[in-house]
Amino acid sequence: MARLLLRNGDLVDPVSGSIRQRDIWIDNGRVIKIGLSRATRQRIVVDDGTCEEIDCEGLLVVPGLIDMHVHFRTPGQEHKESLATGSMAALAGGFTSVVCMANTKPVIDNEEKLNKLFILAENEALVNILQVAAVTSGRQGKELTEIWKLFLDGAAAFSDDGDGIQDPAILSQAIKEFVGYKKPILLHCQDNRFDTYDKRAEIHDVSLVIRCAESCNAPIHIQHVSCAESVQLIREAKARGVKVTCETAPHYMALTQRDFKRIGVNAMMNPPLRGNADRDAVIQGLVDGTIDVIATDHAPHTDKEKKSDKPPFGIIGLETAVPVVLSVLQRHLSLPEIFAKMTINPARILGLEQKGLIHEGWPADITVIDLKKRKALEAKDLQSKSQNSPWLGKRMQGWPVMTIHNGKIMMREGKIIL
Numbered sequence: 001m002a003r004l005l006l007r008n009g010d011l012v013d014p015v016s017g018s019i020r021q022r023d024i025w026i027d028n029g030r031v032i033k034i035g036l037s038r039a040t041r042q043r044i045v046v047d048d049g050t051c052e053e054i055d056c057e058g059l060l061v062v063p064g065l066i067d068m069h070v071h072f073r074t075p076g077q078e079h080k081e082s083l084a085t086g087s088m089a090a091l092a093g094g095f096t097s098v099v100c101m102a103n104t105k106p107v108i109d110n111e112e113k114l115n116k117l118f119i120l121a122e123n124e125a126l127v128n129i130l131q132v133a134a135v136t137s138g139r140q141g142k143e144l145t146e147i148w149k150l151f152l153d154g155a156a157a158f159s160d161d162g163d164g165i166q167d168p169a170i171l172s173q174a175i176k177e178f179v180g181y182k183k184p185i186l187l188h189c190q191d192n193r194f195d196t197y198d199k200r201a202e203i204h205d206v207s208l209v210i211r212c213a214e215s216c217n218a219p220i221h222i223q224h225v226s227c228a229e230s231v232q233l234i235r236e237a238k239a240r241g242v243k244v245t246c247e248t249a250p251h252y253m254a255l256t257q258r259d260f261k262r263i264g265v266n267a268m269m270n271p272p273l274r275g276n277a278d279r280d281a282v283i284q285g286l287v288d289g290t291i292d293v294i295a296t297d298h299a300p301h302t303d304k305e306k307k308s309d310k311p312p313f314g315i316i317g318l319e320t321a322v323p324v325v326l327s328v329l330q331r332h333l334s335l336p337e338i339f340a341k342m343t344i345n346p347a348r349i350l351g352l353e354q355k356g357l358i359h360e361g362w363p364a365d366i367t368v369i370d371l372k373k374r375k376a377l378e379a380k381d382l383q384s385k386s387q388n389s390p391w392l393g394k395r396m397q398g399w400p401v402m403t404i405h406n407g408k409i410m411m412r413e414g415k416i417i418l
Contacts (some may be wrong), residue, residue: 087317
């Protein structure tokens, strides 16, 4: 097991809100000591010749990023993404833990399928794979899965993501299942009585799930919030004490409908891009704490699929999340506040132990970011199998330059180290 000493990095603590220059000693996959930098009495000294020292002066050192909403397409659609290539895309983007949705082929809706997925992850994954199980059998919205059994078998959360649960009775029954749970149900809010591009499809369902959660005092998490009315509904619900958390994606804070007209199908996702007022409301929701989490909704599709007569919804986002988020939010939030939404907040919502912080004794999942690094996103540099990104060819600033997972350097300057 590698021994590492990160020298002089600017350590971000998303809980205290501090950034302090520190040394970090890593051994046997864990953070052994966090000490003061430079020539102080508390400076960490490891002089036995077996420890690799890495100078991180001028670089940001943050907890390993957590993406609580990705699609790795395993099982059934590995031509788009596999656990291996999805892991490499995660590492390239600075992510050490990802939460995979259940809308695979077949759907992850029983213990046998869940356990098969975990076996595949053990053999293929390069990051922490947390698997979501479906709320309803086959994601058909008609009959609940055996939620308690799936939790006991290791499901990280439950979601029918890709579809909203259309039957209010089934939705209410599902939400009631989570009364007393420490983990929420993750809800794709879409009322199919409206067209996908009609904001009412999201707004009506957000209002419904909040009412259901409020009536039974259950925790819910609303996925990929995209419009102003949804943000306001969630803000008001939180003020009333409803146990609701939510996420948005980098594209909803950085792009609008105008960008879709310019970019085309590589800016086509569900929910779709909205107007300027919606983007501003999403940003304000992130600033005032209404929106708890930034998650990519990484959704790979092949070039052929995207160029077909009926292109599928979704874009990739793991590899560009950090520069895109920084390009928008650095004007509005401190760095610890920004990275809290990509580390400790998702860890707390999902009930993940020893994740979301750099802490002595915890697994050494660490991301190093160069805030000054500028480069253009080129298709040839992508680790994902798919290239459906709206930022292809765009020059951006603030890139991860090192990803450490369980104490091992897994990405360095964009190169994956196996």
